[in-house]
Amino acid sequence: MKTDDLIGALSADATPQDTSPRNAFALALAGGALTAGAVFFATLGPRHDFMSAIHTMRFDFKFVVTLVLAVTALLAATDMTRPEIHRSRQRKFLLAAPVLMILAVMFELYMVPSDQWMTKLVGHNMRFCTTMIPVFALGPLTLMLWAFRRGAPENPTRAGALAGLIAGGLGAAFYAAHCFDDSPLFVATWYTLAIAFVTGLGALLGSKLLRW
Amino acid sequence: MSQTKTSDGVRATSEAEWAGLMRAGLSGDGVAYRKLLEAITPRLRKFASGGLARAGIGNADAEDVVQEILLAIHLKRQTWMQDQPFLPWLNAITRHKLIDVMRRRGRRGEVPIEGLIEILPDDTAQPETSQTELTKLVSRLDGKQQAIVSAISLDGKSIRDTATKLGMTEVAVRVGFHRGLKKLAALYREGNPA
Numbered sequence: 383m384k385t386d387d388l389i390g391a392l393s394a395d396a397t398p399q400d401t402s403p404r405n406a407f408a409l410a411l412a413g414g415a416l417t418a419g420a421v422f423f424a425t426l427g428p429r430h431d432f433m434s435a436i437h438t439m440r441f442d443f444k445f446v447v448t449l450v451l452a453v454t455a456l457l458a459a460t461d462m463t464r465p466e467i468h469r470s471r472q473r474k475f476l477l478a479a480p481v482l483m484i485l486a487v488m489f490e491l492y493m494v495p496s497d498q499w500m501t502k503l504v505g506h507n508m509r510f511c512t513t514m515i516p517v518f519a520l521g522p523l524t525l526m527l528w529a530f531r532r533g534a535p536e537n538p539t540r541a542g543a544l545a546g547l548i549a550g551g552l553g554a555a556f557y558a559a560h561c562f563d564d565s566p567l568f569v570a571t572w573y574t575l576a577i578a579f580v581t582g583l584g585a586l587l588g589s590k591l592l593r594w
Numbered sequence: 595m596s597q598t599k600t601s602d603g604v605r606a607t608s609e610a611e612w613a614g615l616m617r618a619g620l621s622g623d624g625v626a627y628r629k630l631l632e633a634i635t636p637r638l639r640k641f642a643s644g645g646l647a648r649a650g651i652g653n654a655d656a657e658d659v660v661q662e663i664l665l666a667i668h669l670k671r672q673t674w675m676q677d678q679p680f681l682p683w684l685n686a687i688t689r690h691k692l693i694d695v696m697r698r699r700g701r702r703g704e705v706p707i708e709g710l711i712e713i714l715p716d717d718t719a720q721p722e723t724s725q726t727e728l729t730k731l732v733s734r735l736d737g738k739q740q741a742i743v744s745a746i747s748l749d750g751k752s753i754r755d756t757a758t759k760l761g762m763t764e765v766a767v768r769v770g771f772h773r774g775l776k777k778l779a780a781l782y783r784e785g786n787p788a
Contacts, residue, residue: 383729383748388661389631391747392668395772398622399672464673466686534670536690593694593783594670 403463403533410529411456414522414549418556421518426560435564443486444558444569451479451577452551459526459544463533479551483574486566494565505563508572514560515576516583519546519553523584530592542588543581550577550584605681613680620671631664638663638688645692651699658727662782663691665728669779698785731781735774742767743774 435441454475461470494502505511526545535541554573563569612630619627642663643656667687674683732743738760745756757767 383661383726383732385635385657385661385664387747387750388664388728389628389635390750391743391771392631392664392775393624393628394746394753395668395768395775396619396622396624396627397768397772399620402675403673464675464678464683464686465670465690466678466682532672534673534687534690536686594666594690594779 403529404460406529406532407456407460407463407526410522410525411548414525414552417521417525418518418552421521422556422559425517426514426557428559429562432559438564440490440564440566441558443482443566444561444564444573445555447479447482447486447569448551448555448558448573450482450551452548452555454478455544455547455551459530459541459548462535462537462541462544463530465534465536468536476547483566483570487570490566494567499567502563502565503567503571505565505568505572507561507563508568511557511561511563511568511572512576512579515550515553515557515573516580517553518556519549519577519580521549522552523549523580523587527584527587527591530588534594535588535592538592538594539585539589541592543585545588546581546584547577550580553577553580609679609681612684613676616671616674616680617676620674620676631667634667634684635660635664641688642692645696649696649699651696655727659692659695661726661728662695662779663688665775665779665782666691669776694783698783727782728778731778734781735777739770739774739777742770743778746771 429435454472457472457475458470461467461472490502491499523545526548527542530541530545533541554577557573557576558569563572612633615626615630615633619630638660639656642659646652646656646659667684670687674680729748732740732748735743741760742756745751745759746753751759753764753767753771756762756771757764760767762770
């Protein structure tokens with residue numbers, strides 16, 4: 383095929399482009415929250431004392447830290463769909479969730495006598511936690527990868543990892559509404575482990591699916 | 595960055611002109627879009643042959659690289675944010691694809707650092723051969739998709755003529771053609787199984 387012929391053919395496909403990758407992320411976020419929510423209510427649902435738990439600081443903090451993670455990762459992600467951006471300037475905000483988590487852990491270590499640290503950390507159902515967060519995150523992860531495919535990420539692995547962070551944060555926020563372990567020691571250990579798994583999965587899938 | 599005044603001038607002119615053409619292209623103006631692709635192709639050709647030569651691959655198949663880059667520009671054109679400069683976007687796509695091509699050939703991507711605008715266009719005529727890699731890839735498309743893509747790209751038929759010839763609606767031809775182009779990009783990425 384001559385290059386002129388190709389150019390002619392590509393101009394024949396020059397249909398109006400109106401959906402920017404940013405819109406795709408908005409759709410993926412809405413769809414991801416819906417699917418994760420649907421799976422959550424179909425399987426676990428909120429804990430029975432949800433209404434009184436929301437008056438406790440430790441319970442609320444679980445939503446703050448997981449949603450801050452999802453939102454900051456989403457900010458960086460919309461930048462990463464642009465091929466000319468190697469590292470998003472928004473990526474510094476990704477530090478927000480880890481910093482919040484560290485502060486909360488320090489607070490907890492100060493408030494709780496040291497002989498209870500281990501009990502708090504181990505909690506009641508860590509295995510359940512590390513299983514269900516990835517389960518809730520699967521829908522959002524799929525949609526975030528779909529949104530990234532509409533973009534042109536310079537580094538597909540890193541983009542996939544960001545998709546995983548968003549999905550992991552969302553999945554963890556839903557799980558938090560069910561989970562009775564509210565200590566930051568538990569959250570910092572098991573939520574982090576579960577979200578790291580989703581992030582790794584996202585990076586792996588991204589390295590395959592987000593090449594262009 | 596030590597730029598002479600002239601090259602700054604060229605940069606500003608091309609930026610404004612190409613961005614304008616791309617904007618028109620994104621809103622569906624095929625003529626403007628074609629002008630843009632025609633304007634950048636001589637530079638792509640020089641960029642590709644320079645890159646291949648530097649990697650010691652030889653530039654015999656530079657035209658294949660040019661065609662793969664054009665296809666990538668086309669399929670990713672909606673990722674250019676119209677409130678941002680156009681040249682950095684174009685350079686990023688071009689560089690990404692050249693690195694990708696070299697990686698597939700087992701070479702480390704040592705890609706020219708100049709942007710397309712610093713490259714003097716290669717004014718030599720395009721190679722006469724029509725047996726590019728892309729032609730082979732078209733033959734690997736499924737039946738209907740292959741019929742659509744070859745009618746439009748190899749035979750130069752319009753969407754309407756293709757629709758009449760294949761007994762399909764124009765919308766179906768458009769959709770099939772676009773999917774065919776995406777499939778071609780994926781086949782490029784798989785590399786040659788041969």
